[in-house]
Amino acid sequence: MELYAVIMAGGVGARFWPRSKARKPKQLIRIFGDNTMIQDTVSRLDGLVKLENIFVVTNRIQKPRIIEQLPQLPRKNIIDEPFGKNTAACIGLSAVIVESMKKDAVILTLAADHLIKDIPGFHKTMMRAAKFAHKTKGLVTIGINPTRPETGYGYIQIDENHFDQDIHKVINFAEKPNLSTARRFISSGDFLWNSGMFIWRADTILSEIQKHMEDLYEGLEVLRENINQKDFSETLTKVYGQLKSISIDYGVMEKSENVYLTKGDFDWSDVGSWETVYQLSEHDDEGNSKIGDVYTLKTANSYVFSPKKFTAVIGVHNLIVINTEDSLLICNRKNSQDVKSVVDSLKMNNRKELL
């Protein structure tokens, strides 16, 4: 069994404006510590997947910085999609590429912007999922034991009866729920957070796409036939132009009868907003996280990032402050999902220099 990894790194991270920009989104900035999230994602595979088997799928805007941040990867392993077409296309493309190298390769499909600290636990879970996927040709998801009724995540419902060594049959996928539904999920005990990580064989996911997403499969067949041609890039643009934007969850996972889940033996966060960053950061006695040249007075439970300019904060609670060279964000922690609105407004006003 040979392991491959495909890291999906096309997101723009609008909720992390103003630190996250089109050219330098969430996964490419240092939010925690000295490394970027994509660097952490690759390091996390050390001892599990060989460097030449690690692929990153991104877009043309982000590619240069990804090459810069991941010099250890073969340059050809950084694949840029001509258009963003959601996860189904991205997964199909990478499966075609990996399959051309090894038909029964097991692919770990990962996100570039998840925070996981327990690396042995991560490896253990991945190996369990990979062995199962290799043997049974199943589609394996990683479920996270929910610790709160989070409305920002999708959920997966499982059959609690064991199938095989901590692998469960999946009964149902649920989109991001409202709060009361999330509470019901939590108390039912058979719902887990959908981590968005998938483990399958290259040939398995391609045959599942063939079954459930005929249009995409036709496109992938064209790519497969041209994979070693000089003009592959033009073919890719032509094929991608015609694809629909569909997520793998909606396109395959919710339809297939062949879906399994194993519980992640590790801490996990998708770091979805500044609020999550606040929660995952270290705090002082007042519950503040201060990064840079920051003075606070009568201020508590706030996240203040101001590396270049002196910032004084007085008499506030539960505030996010992101003071970058070109923009300033001040946001109630409760409203951290609304940061996207700023990005939308800047787009509408064509203020590209701030995006």
Added chain:
Amino acid sequence: MELYAVIMAGGVGARFWPRSKARKPKQLIRIFGDNTMIQDTVSRLDGLVKLENIFVVTNRIQKPRIIEQLPQLPRKNIIDEPFGKNTAACIGLSAVIVESMKKDAVILTLAADHLIKDIPGFHKTMMRAAKFAHKTKGLVTIGINPTRPETGYGYIQIDENHFDQDIHKVINFAEKPNLSTARRFISSGDFLWNSGMFIWRADTILSEIQKHMEDLYEGLEVLRENINQKDFSETLTKVYGQLKSISIDYGVMEKSENVYLTKGDFDWSDVGSWETVYQLSEHDDEGNSKIGDVYTLKTANSYVFSPKKFTAVIGVHNLIVINTEDSLLICNRKNSQDVKSVVDSLKMNNRKELL
């Protein structure tokens, strides 16, 4: 009767950090509209006091900008004190200078950082006070009818019986009160806000200083004897070095039996903090004042100043945001008096570049 004006402009305006800096304090910045507060203070005297009779007392750090902002004044009328020694010394010095030109000159002692919009009302009040001071040799204060139990102002208690044409005898001065005392003052009806403006003859205030502040008077006599000497500046430094820092309120007004008050026939604010600036600014439908490149969402009753850099504010209420080129202040409106603490902290850490 000839009118002179002495504008006291030595304050550092720590409560207006980070817009107010040692070299460019509150009175020298554009807080409302196109003019600085000291420019407005001088324009306000147009038609009341001749330009050559207007003096500004400041310090050596601020002098260059004051000359720059008030090119219409004779340069010799911008007087710099070698040390800040509170208002008694400043008033004594200017009285000696004015007395040397005209013994019975009436001096309007004014602050450089008050906001007064009703100029005819201001002139009417000043003329009434000046005529009274010229005739009776009284010390006249301007009281403002209090509209709220403000704890940031001093108060003056008057004898409600008329003395002469809207001039009242002063019974007592009260320092900045606490809230319950301020409420009592307001309901009593015979307490007014102390505007800090004074009207008196040059010879009157000097003889009152002689009566109540012997040390200061001795110094002033030395100055008076040397006023036309070449080395006056050295004499001033020598004399000032020995003076105590005492306010005119404490040194003379609270002790003299010769103190009167006339009520100001005009709006007045001493613009004491960012909170006052918020209140005096125009607001949009959400109660926000936005100056510069500012986006707000779910935000109300806030003052956001960001002329150079894009600022987005989400989900907050009652916030002051001052985003300048070298510093950022974020302050609850309730805490605007605490801005001084930031300045104290910067001083303690010797961060002169931010002061």
